[in-house]
Amino acid sequence: MSPKQHRGEVTSDLLLDAALRVYADAGEQGLTVSAVTRASGVSLGSLYHHFGSIDGLVNALLTRWLGRLLGELADAAGDSHDARTGVRALVRAYLGFVQAHPDVSRLLHSSRADQVGMEQGRELRDVQEARMPPLTSWVLRHVERGEIAPLSPALLESLLLGPVVGVSRRWLTLGDVDLDEAARILPERIWRSISADGA
Numbered sequence: 001m002s003p004k005q006h007r008g009e010v011t012s013d014l015l016l017d018a019a020l021r022v023y024a025d026a027g028e029q030g031l032t033v034s035a036v037t038r039a040s041g042v043s044l045g046s047l048y049h050h051f052g053s054i055d056g057l058v059n060a061l062l063t064r065w066l067g068r069l070l071g072e073l074a075d076a077a078g079d080s081h082d083a084r085t086g087v088r089a090l091v092r093a094y095l096g097f098v099q100a101h102p103d104v105s106r107l108l109h110s111s112r113a114d115q116v117g118m119e120q121g122r123e124l125r126d127v128q129e130a131r132m133p134p135l136t137s138w139v140l141r142h143v144e145r146g147e148i149a150p151l152s153p154a155l156l157e158s159l160l161l162g163p164v165v166g167v168s169r170r171w172l173t174l175g176d177v178d179l180d181e182a183a184r185i186l187p188e189r190i191w192r193s194i195s196a197d198g199a
Contacts, residue, residue, distance in 0.1 A: 024103035074134035083142035
């Protein structure tokens with residue numbers, strides 16, 4: 001990596017880290033170009049050079065952390081020997097990520113993320129799909145073994161992650177859900193919805 005590339009990477013990281021801090025301190029309304037440049041010490045021109053806009057910066061931040069979350073989920077499921085154990089590991093990994101990274105998780109589950117996702121849905125979906133193969137391969141392997149029902153990948157993803165995302169959003173916004181209890185109860189409920197024999 002050339003010195004110029006290294007400086008560019010450092011500048012990008014400063015902006016991404018500052019954007020997360022600003023979001024954590026001031027919420028969606030406070031996540032502005034001026035707030036991020038002030039918090040990072042990076043010039044307005046550099047922000048536009050690296051990300052094009054505040055939405056481009058948020059998109060990059062979402063992509064970075066979505067990749068980390070998906071990587072943790074794939075690792076958790078991949079370490080298991082059977083599908084049922086993998087579902088338990090995946091649910092616990094997701095909820096553990098949310099507990100360990102509440103500010104990031106608020107952003108990943110926010111209306112801002114939904115807005116950027118709708119405006120740049122194809123790009124974000126392409127990134128997500130590029131990072132999903134280990135998890136998708138794990139699911140398909142267990143479908144082929146007859147453990148997981150042979151449903152469409154989109155439906156399996158919804159059944160597997162939908163309840164976990166819903167509980168996470170509720171914990172992040174209302175705080176009236178016990179994530180430890182959810183980690184005990186959800187895996188078995190989710191397993192019943194995707195297992196080949198429904199048990």
